[in-house]
Amino acid sequence: MKIKFNEEISKKVVIDTGASVSCFDGLILEKYISKIDKIDKKNDLQSTGITETKLNIKKGILKKIYFGHLKLENYPIVLLDLTHINNMYKMYFSEKKQKKLQICGLIGSDFLRKFNAIIDYKNQFLTLEF
Numbered sequence: 562m563k564i565k566f567n568e569e570i571s572k573k574v575v576i577d578t579g580a581s582v583s584c585f586d587g588l589i590l591e592k593y594i595s596k597i598d599k600i601d602k603k604n605d606l607q608s609t610g611i612t613e614t615k616l617n618i619k620k621g622i623l624k625k626i627y628f629g630h631l632k633l634e635n636y637p638i639v640l641l642d643l644t645h646i647n648n649m650y651k652m653y654f655s656e657k658k659q660k661k662l663q664i665c666g667l668i669g670s671d672f673l674r675k676f677n678a679i680i681d682y683k684n685q686f687l688t689l690e691f
Contacts, residue, residue, distance in 0.1 A: 580669030587640035
């Protein structure tokens with residue numbers, strides 16, 4: 562799915578129904594983030610992927626983000642390095658598509674629940690209530 566940041570640039574995200582929390586690549590979106598805080602490992606969110614390896618995560622605030630007609634301002638997000646995700650997707654696509662492919666985030670069930678998402682797998686369509 563394509564999303565927009567600050568009305569100027571489109572990036573791709575993956576709808577990941579298995580992810581409990583949405584996350585974004587802090588390296589790709591650095592100029593769109595207004596605040597970045599380190600995670601307090603004792604009292605805050607911790608994350609792992611499919612393996613037990615803990616990921617280095619931070620919290621940030623996105624200035625503006627657009628999901629189709631849905632506009633969110635000062636939206637709190639989780640940041641991490643998604644290089645491993647991009648590398649994994651590149652293995653499954655042709656060289657022509659690899660050049661265009663750069664995933665900047667994973668949209669997880671936190672976002673999908675918040676906006677009562679309906680996923681139409683057959684037609685590859687996502688409906689949000691807002």
